Amino acid sequence: MxxxxxxxxxxxxxxxxxxxxxxxxxxxxxxxxxxxxxxxxxxxDPWKYCLYNYCDKKKLISTYILCYEYFNNANFNRVNTDEPLPKRPCTGEITPDIYIPRYDYISKANNLHIPVLYKCIESWYASTKNPIIRPDEITDDMRLNVNDKFFQLLKMFIDRALIKECTFHESQEFTAYPIQLQHLNELITTLFNRHLHLRYLNLGYFNCNDNGLEILTDKCTALETFKIKAYGCSDEALAKFLRAQRKLTKLKIRDATEMRETMNAIGTLSQSIVKLRILNCNLENCTSPFTNIGECTRLRSLYMRCISFTTNTSLSQLLMPIAQNCEFHNIDFSKTPLPVEVLIEIAKKSSTTLRRVHLVRPDNDTQYLDLSAGIEALAQYATNLRHFERDILPSEIDSTSYFLNSIGQSLERLEIDSNMDGRDMSNLIETIGRKCQKLCVLNISNFEFNLDAFEELVNGCRLLHTLNIDYSQSVNDRVLELLVHASSLQTLYIKLCPNVSVEEIERFHEEREFAGEREVEVEYY
The missing domain is CATH 1.20.1280 (Monooxygenase)
Known part of the structure; x- marks a missing residue:
């Protein structure tokens, strides 16, 4: 027992x-x-079950509404009694046959995912209509009732739940979502008055502004994770908020138009910051080397995606302090220019710690184009690398082959898809098959190859569960035949492969089933 x-x-x-x-x-x-x-x-945290449809959204909201009715009244102290309440408090209705909640389930939540709460209420409301409708059939008039119930339950969560984690607005396309700055103010103020400290706050695509940051700066200083779309925020307000934080370990900033003061403020988090993500931001007014961020010696993960830098300052001089001082596990410079000498320094400094490297080329980049020397440096130093992503150039094929021969045995994910204008990539694919036995995910879309090279790949990479060979003239029924007995395969991407027909894909599924292999999700058109 x-x-x-x-x-x-x-x-x-x-x-x-x-x-x-x-x-x-x-x-x-x-x-x-x-x-x-x-x-x-x-x-x-019921929201994670709702996200993946492991939860009955309608039943969940019905339970919460009962909690709202029974525990938001004078009978609240009866929460732990075995004796059921005889009436619905809101209506006085006698309820001999209705379920009476034993607990206040709202009070048990410590994670408030507001977008999922709203989606659940939409599903619940659609199920109450006669006849039942789909959530996407809710009219503007009905939306008022949905929002009314949403705000009732949102207030109950804010007032009663022991919220430590909160997500405000994850989706960029969620147009009906009615949350406003006043609700952020109510959440932060109420939790502050109850002496509850948020550990995690994801504002997502919520349109925060300087007023919102001022609320957070005054009453929310113990965050460990913070994510924000900073388009409507000034550089000064965001920097002030960061300087007020005492425990911040994970920071994600997207869509900031100016970041000079913000980048300086990040340096004040040197004793805590571990993960830093800067996405689609303008750093053109940042002209001093990032020495202060280089002093964040606990920094292990750095994402700088889609970043605009000034052309008047040496990018190598700007980034080198970070490369020289931080021992990274993950770096991601997708769609961001990266000087080859900085990549070499990262490979040397982070030789034993580096696990993931993402280097998707920026659009129209000419100055920082060829990273061959940097890829070779990864091969020489980063012997524990697990993930590598780079849309390689023709001039980088030799360095990539050297990289795979040197450390391919440690790779679990490899994405080197790139348009080679019909160049035969069979030698590189054979190298993958011989050297990358632990590979689980592979993207070689746009590559052309012979059948022998592909057979070497299939036989060598027995653990492969996701394979992307989109946009290839070389993919045909013989290629699919080789994949019939790839027992680990779960997902296959073969979009815009002109030499594959629907009939051949159907035959592939039938042969897999006949051979007793698992079903494969095939994406094609």
């Missing part, structure tokens, strides 16, 4: 899986102890 501590550990571990909702629910039926502990884990 396990004691309560053991049960608690087992259920906490179980709750980490997004498909564990049904299992957790079943364990609530065992006895009182299991019921209490499983319920805590089931309702502390």
């Amino acid at each position: 396990m004691n309560d501590d053991c049960i608690k550990i087992v259920l906490e571990k179980l709750a980490e899986d997004t498909d564990s909702a049904n299992t957790l629910f079943t364990t609530t039926l065992l006895n009182k102890t299991w019921n209490l502990l499983a319920t805590q884990n089931l309702y502390k």
Whole structure:
């Protein structure tokens, strides 16, 4: 018989899986102890189950509405009694047959994912119509009722839940979403007055501005993770907010138009910052070397995607302090110019720690084009590299081959897709087959090759579960035949491969089934 501590550990571990909702629910039926502990884990973050459809959204909202009605009133102190409440508090209706919640499930949440809450309420509302409608059939008039119920429950979560993590607006396309700055103010102020400190705040695509940052600066200083779309925020306000933080380990900034003061402020997080992501930002007014960020010696992950730099300052001089002082696990300079000498320095300084490198070329980049010497440096120093992404140039084929021969045995993910204008890439593909036995994900779209080279690849990379060979004239029925017995394969991309027909793909599925191999998701058109 396990004691309560053991049960608690087992259920906490179980709750980490997004498909564990049904299992957790079943364990609530065992006895009182299991019921209490499983319920805590089931309702502390129900949104992850909703995201992957492992949760009945309609039933979840119905339960929350009952909690809203029964526990947001004078009878709240009856939460732990076994005696059910005889009436619905909001209507006075006698409810002998209706389910009465034993717990205030709202109060058990410590994660508030506001967009998913709204989507769940949409699903619940659509299910209450007669006849039932789909969520996308909700009219503008109906939307008022949806929003009314949403704001009721949102207020209950803010007032009653022990919120430590909050996501405001993840989707860029969520046009009906009614959240405003006043709700951010209410959330932060209420939690501050209750002496609750947010650890995680993801504003996502929420249109924050200087007023929002001022609220956060005054009342939210213990964040560990912060993500923001900074288009509507001034450089000074964002820098002031960062200087007020005491524990920030993960920072993501997107769409900032100016960042001189912000980049300086990041240096004040030298004792805490571990992951820094700067996406689609303008750093043209940053002309001093990033020495202050280089002093963030705990920094392990640096993403600088789609960054605009000034042309009046040496980019190597700007970035070199970071390369020389930080030992990285992950670097991502996708769509961002990276001087080859900086990549070489990163390979040397982070030789034992580097795991992931993403170097997708910027559009119309001419000054920092060929990274052959940097790729060779990765081969010489970064012997524990797991992921590598680079849309390689023809001039980088030899250095890539050297890279694969040197450290291919450690690679698990390789993405080197690039338009080679019909060049035969068979030698490189054979090298992958011989040297990359641990490879699980491979993207070689746009590559042309012979059948022998592809057979070497299939036979050598037995663990491959995702293969992208889009846009290739070389993909035909013989290639599909070689993949029939690739037992680990789960996903195959063969879009715009003119020598493959629908009939051949259907035959591929039939032969896989006949051979007893797992079903493969094939994406083509």
